[in-house]
Amino acid sequence: MTDTMPPPPNVDPHALVEIAPGVHVIRDRRVPLVPNIGIVVGEEAALVVDTGMGPENGRKVLDVARRLAQGKRLILTLTHFHPEHGFGAQVFKGEAAILYNAAQRDEFAAKGQAYLGMFRTFGPGVAAALEGTELVMPDEVYDGASTTIDLGGRRVELSTYGLAHTRGDQVVSVPDAGVLFAGDLAEERIFPIFPWFPPDDADLDAANWATVLAALEARKPKIVVPGHGSPGGPEVLAAVRRYILDLKSRVAAEVKAGKTADAIVASLAPKIRAEHPDWDAPEWVDFAIRYFSATA
Numbered sequence: 001m002t003d004t005m006p007p008p009p010n011v012d013p014h015a016l017v018e019i020a021p022g023v024h025v026i027r028d029r030r031v032p033l034v035p036n037i038g039i040v041v042g043e044e045a046a047l048v049v050d051t052g053m054g055p056e057n058g059r060k061v062l063d064v065a066r067r068l069a070q071g072k073r074l075i076l077t078l079t080h081f082h083p084e085h086g087f088g089a090q091v092f093k094g095e096a097a098i099l100y101n102a103a104q105r106d107e108f109a110a111k112g113q114a115y116l117g118m119f120r121t122f123g124p125g126v127a128a129a130l131e132g133t134e135l136v137m138p139d140e141v142y143d144g145a146s147t148t149i150d151l152g153g154r155r156v157e158l159s160t161y162g163l164a165h166t167r168g169d170q171v172v173s174v175p176d177a178g179v180l181f182a183g184d185l186a187e188e189r190i191f192p193i194f195p196w197f198p199p200d201d202a203d204l205d206a207a208n209w210a211t212v213l214a215a216l217e218a219r220k221p222k223i224v225v226p227g228h229g230s231p232g233g234p235e236v237l238a239a240v241r242r243y244i245l246d247l248k249s250r251v252a253a254e255v256k257a258g259k260t261a262d263a264i265v266a267s268l269a270p271k272i273r274a275e276h277p278d279w280d281a282p283e284w285v286d287f288a289i290r291y292f293s294a295t296a
């Protein structure tokens with residue numbers, strides 16, 4: 001029993017790396033349900049990107065951010081509303097200006113409580129991390145596709161692209177450093193996360209997801225920080241885009257041949273897993289196949 005138990009989803013403040021001058025990442029260490037967390041420091045303010053899951057993780061991230069910011073004001077934003085990315089925001093309330101895009105705020109308001117309940121069933125480690133979680137709303141939202149934040153001597157751009165991995169995915173880019181925080185639009189050596197949970201949550205658009213990835217690749221970022229996995233270059237984005245497009249066409253062919261979703265999962269999922277022997281989280285393959293079966 002214990003040998004199959006995943007490690008607790010704890011942020012490790014010692015996994016801090018400076019990937020570009022003043023651009024820091026608390027690495028996920030490839031621990032399930034721990035995201036890569038960004039802290040971008042300017043001359044006047046520091047931006048935190050994601051909090052980890054639950055107040056204890058959020059507290060650790062806030063402590064690191066305060067240390068790096070050295071008294072400068074703090075701003076918090078999230079790549080998207082999923083619990084491991086944003087359900088530590090409560091400790092930032094009153095300590096940082098919390099800024100989301102409007103779609104993310106709305107999605108969080110609509111689904112936050114249900115996701116809290118769902119994640120609490122994911123085992124004792126996750127339940128412990130979520131202990132005492134309070135869902136807090138942002139202080140500010142922006143409408144439209146993007147906004148720019150001036151951190152003092154450094155500008156950071158927040159962009160959103162409509163329904164993809166979620167309704168309100170947000171990419172954070174630091175143009176002067178060529179860094180792009182992709183959230184769960186990109187996972188590195190991890191099967192792309194398809195949160196396809198119909199009828200409870202069917203907000204997923206893989207075609208747009210692939211389109212967004214192509215647009216982000218065209219920006220030629222030097223460093224891509226995925227939601228989960230190791231930072232790399234634009235190839236991190238390309239790998240996810242190719243996976244999406246390849247799986248979409250293979251599932252479509254099977255659907256056309258009259259196969260059911262169950263039959264496609266049974267025949268295709270083992271092949272897909274075998275083609276990526278070094279990718280983690282193989283359970284997401286089935287979700288992706290079921291998504292493409294339902295939408296073919």
Ligand SMILES: [Zn+2]
Nearest residue numbers: 080082184193
């Ligand atoms: Zn996610």
